[in-house]
Amino acid sequence: MRLPDRFRCDHALLPDGWADDVVIAVDAAGTITDVARGDLGTGLPTLGRWLVAGMPNLHSHAFQRAMAGRAERGDGGGDDFWSWREAMYAVASRIDPVSLQAIAAESYARMLEAGYSAVCEFHYVHRQPDGSRYADDDAMSLALLAAAREAGIGITLLPVLYQVGGFDGRPLAPRQRRFALGTDDFIAQVARLRRAEDADARIGVALHSLRAVSPEVLAEVVSADPAPGAPIHIHVAEQLAEVDDCLQARGARPVAWLLDHAEVDARWCLVHATHLSAGERGRLAATGAVAGLCPTTEANLGDGLFAFPEWQALGGVYGIGSDSQVCLSPFEELRWLEYGQRLRLLRRNVAAPKLGGSCGEALWRAACLGSAQASGRAVGAIASGCRADLLVLDPEAPAFMGRGHVEALDTLVFVGGEGTLRDAYVGGRRVVAGGRHVDRDRITARWRAVMRALG
Ligand SMILES: [Zn+2]
The missing domain is CATH 3.20.20.140 (Metal-dependent hydrolases)
Structure with a gap:
């Protein structure tokens, strides 16, 4: 699954800090082409409530x-x-x-x-x-x-x-x-x-x-x-x-x-x-x-x-x-x-x-x-020109209860917790959905076979 061309999220961590009501545009090659803030996204699909760069x-x-x-x-x-x-x-x-x-x-x-x-x-x-x-x-x-x-x-x-x-x-x-x-x-x-x-x-x-x-x-x-x-x-x-x-x-x-x-x-x-x-x-x-x-x-x-x-x-x-x-x-x-x-x-x-x-x-x-x-790559930020490498956090995860987005990184770094990372996108393509890699079963089955053989 690919990101839509334009979407919004409630809060995104941009290079200068958290911003509210962020609209992000991504081109067909998976690069961010525009990031706008303010209430501009009515009618656009919502990617998630809290978004940070991978x-x-x-x-x-x-x-x-x-x-x-x-x-x-x-x-x-x-x-x-x-x-x-x-x-x-x-x-x-x-x-x-x-x-x-x-x-x-x-x-x-x-x-x-x-x-x-x-x-x-x-x-x-x-x-x-x-x-x-x-x-x-x-x-x-x-x-x-x-x-x-x-x-x-x-x-x-x-x-x-x-x-x-x-x-x-x-x-x-x-x-x-x-x-x-x-x-x-x-x-x-x-x-x-x-x-x-x-x-x-x-x-x-x-x-x-x-x-x-x-x-x-x-x-x-x-x-x-x-x-x-x-x-x-x-x-x-x-x-x-x-x-x-x-x-x-x-x-x-x-x-x-x-x-x-x-x-x-x-x-x-x-x-x-x-x-x-x-x-x-x-x-x-x-x-x-x-x-x-x-x-x-x-x-x-x-x-x-x-x-x-x-x-x-x-x-x-x-x-x-x-x-x-x-x-x-x-x-x-x-x-x-x-x-x-x-x-x-x-x-x-x-x-x-x-x-x-x-x-x-x-x-x-x-x-x-x-x-x-x-x-040496344009990654690691939600900014125009960067790859659309995004983590969608789940504010409903138990570890986030009672906390706002501005506390999200303190929680993730010092507490962690199941369900906190919901989805991940790389170059605009979804690679993790609901906390699981989209191809985890196949990749892990092969790993098991290789590791058994290596002993
Ligand atoms: Zn080393």
């Missing part, structure tokens, strides 16, 4: 949904990011294009049900488990694009360059071999995939991390710029060990080194950026790059806490991502972002603007903007 997810490894919750057993006290990574490699070594599409479609369908409308897929499982090529070199990338199309989620596919196993340039371990692409192969793949771009699918580029790409190759890729104007993502400063290794190998902290060796600007998304010195924080915020925060994953992996109010005070841009897929809800992601800071600082409503603004709404609006920037 959240773009700025960082996803879809395949990791297959292992979410399966690395939570103690190994005698040494568990950390690096032991989790071994468990993740075991899953990565068993997927192929068919199972990847099934896992990704399930992940994307659940993201849509939870309030994400778009996803940045940070994709590094390129080749066969032994490192040899698939008959179609793009098979794994195409599986992800197909999964996004099936689920009906907007996608920014970020093929990842991953070539070495550490700052010392050591070769990849056997389990990492399928992540590797030669620099020329990588640039050629990005160019090929760009031909498949459309209104709901964009291609960007990613460098896995400073430890996975040599300085020379980083410089080569950035200057070749295989996807001009598109986003550039990189994992950075997630772990203290990474900071120490970078200091030792390159004489600088990771973000400082990156800022010294690449022209980081608003096209860049620095995923995690957890461990920043005050100097790095100031320099990075001034570039306009997005800090790609993944609070539930960072908590799960014991990464550390991002200095969020310090970043906000600098006007730093931020967005959120589901990363390892332990949580697929943007609301819960923001709850963890805020709660981490409350626990750290022993105060409340850290993200709220001064003088009584809503904390949940402040988080939601800022993260929508930053995540949209990281996606």
